[in-house]
Amino acid sequence: MTTKKVLLVDGMALLFRGFFATSFRGNFMYNSKGVPTNGVYQFLRYLTDAIHTFEPSHVVCCWDMGSKTFRTEMYNGYKANRDEPPVELIPQFDLVKEVVESFDIPNIGLENFEADDCMGTLANMYNPENDVFILSGDQDLLQLVKENIRVIIMRKGQGNYEVFDKDNFYEKKALTPAQIIDLKGLMGDSSDNYPGVKGIGEKTALKLLQEFGTIDELVNNIEKLPKGVQNKLQTDMDMLYLSRTLAEIKCDVPISCDLEDSKWNFKEEKVTSALDKLEWKHVDRLLAPIKDQTSVSF
Template sequence: MTKPHLLIVDGMALLFRSFFASAAMNQFIRLEDGTPSNGVQGFARHVLTAQNLMKPTHLAVCWDMGAHTFRNDLFEGYKANRPAPPEEMLPQFDMAKEVSQMIGWQNFGIPGLEADDLIGSMIEKWKDEAQITVISGDKDLLQLLNPSTTIAFTKKGYSEYDVYTESRFVDEYGITPKQFAEVKAFMGDTSDGYPGVKGIGPKTALQLIQNHGSIDGVMEALPTLKPGQRIKISENEAMLRLSHQLATIHCSAEIEVGLESLRLSSYTTDLFDIVEQRGYRLISKHARSIY
């Protein structure tokens, strides 16, 4: 019996990508009342195109629910340097969820958690029941790869992806996906605002985990490391441990629905008439061209 194919969409990643791709050319695609809708229109088009390409049977869209998460409680500087969203984007967060619901996709978001944590929790819950594809632009999600889960990173336009399977990841990195968070702990993440171990870059971080397996393994082997590495790591062990907590996607969020509730229904002409009447003409036009 063929397993269901669950497509999990990182809604925040697609919304931001779509907004900035068109905002750079001042193309805000405003609704009749003047409200910008470029990010929403691009987000929906991206998901519709992915459906057409990947043929999922089930679909879920995951969202961040505000800027503050449990990671901010762990480390005040977490994502502190990220600029506030542009004014034209502010109304589009709620609009994207409304359009998603209108089309028939289920939205998920839990205050205090990031979309990544919901994606990880869904994978953990359904990895044995479904073949899973995740669409995102966030390389942190590589740690979620397993034999039934593929990560498709946005690459170009609406239809080109850089697709990772567990076997491709192991071949390229020489570690298991779960060890990727330990690599991130050493190298840090300037975008997320945690430093890791100052002076340890991506190449050295990967080599340390390849050679010693884990942060604990590196600490046990500390006397055998080069003097410079030994000093950097020993002086920054507390931040190393904290960075690992921040880098690790939490996969234990309560997902209160069953997989079957995410099953996709066929789209009807009436549905896209409604979408168009709400002012989202580009979404309707694109949808009608592929369905």
Template sequence: MALLFRSFFATAPMRQYFRKADGTPTNGVQGFARHVLSAQSIVRPTHLAVCWDMGVHTFRNELFDGYKANRPAPPDELKPQFDMAREVSEMIGWKNFGTVGMEADDTIGSIIHKWKGEAKITVVSGDKDLLQLLNPSTTIALTKKGYTEYNIYTDQRFKEEYAIEPSLFADVKAFMGDTSDGYPGVKGIGPKTALKLIQSYGSVDGVLQALDELKPAQRSKIQENEDMLKLSLQLARIHTNVPIDAAIDDCTLPIWDRSKFDQLTMEGYSLISRHAQSLMR
């Protein structure tokens, strides 16, 4: 979904929607697929999975009404492309995953948990929250610019930069909050202080058990927002127990041939077809 949004807004300001013959815009869909193909050519995986949000309402909305409530409605030109993106992904032959009530992040986390002993995994996304999923067999490639630039995080790099275990990144987020996702954390505690607290006390629970050791101002802020802190941790923590009803070999890369190129072109996705052919020359 992050790649779909990113691709849509990369061309929408110039009103480059790459419409089909019937007028349906395809800019987000085609950009998404081209991004995945480019990532595939860089990472050179043997298997590939695409994870989707399945609607805007998830268990996190049940926990907190304000979750992502500050996000504007998608533009009309983007709305039809949500279903189209998954259809195109299936047409290409990529294995798709998504569970109603859960976010794509939770599906990604569950795939990592299920197959971390069987594969080296690279996650391509623009979502920094995924850093909490890092482990010795998992790398996070955060999108930077265009289709080919990534900010690569390994388990080792994260530990060197943050001096905490990756799983504790959710505890840091619980203190600092997330304006994009719409939860406040503890008002008055920013990223630097949040990280320092987790470095010093090991977790949200560790900080709460050591309140007497904190400066009066910090202690007061946390005590006043303790319920929201605990709720923010629930919202920030990615679940890794979503059922993944597949074997790893179900994600084997599809075989490209002339019929696949022709089908994409016939369906109005000529940019994807041309991009795929250029990468395979």
């Protein structure tokens, strides 16, 4: 049996990245109806380049479904530091999903959960018999790396990727994928706005995990730690465990996506028809990276 190669796309990460990459000079690419389309355009540039580069046989796009999730219920400060999305981006949330649908790529998301949780669930659902690649700019997803699951981190610049797998992970991060969760528990995450243990930064957290392995072992051996570190842990013990819980991606979300429904089968005429409604020039250039993959058979 031929092993399938599944690309799981962090849709919101690509859309936000694309929006801000093209809008910093006020380039919102309004169509004749006054709807901005710049984020969707750059999203597709990222998507087509990744499909060209990694040649998946199947593609799924996962989305956040609102700002309220089970994590905000656990900790009301979770992501509370983030501004409202720019008004020019809001109409592009639905628009980008319509464009993704024109490629016959499933859009997957579930209220109360994040796209990360959906990707973690699907990755673990598919990986026993398939190679899974997760495309994002979010390093929280690195905790998902294991046998047959790779995480592709988008770096600055078009087509600049760093791929993490089980063989190169320790060399790159000096930790195992599972320890990424405990790292965030100790040091917190300023982007997601949870604090971890006050006074413990990345350098100290990394050293502690390299010595003790896990937060549980660290706490069990707390008397072996310097007094200053002991005091910090004891003061913020509840937040330590809460931060670890917030950092962990759920891989048992009640979603499903039949692999056959995500088969990459690019139909140029259907996609071009959808994109023409956005009034973009040079749609052929946008689709050029994937045209040579329309007849790939898996």
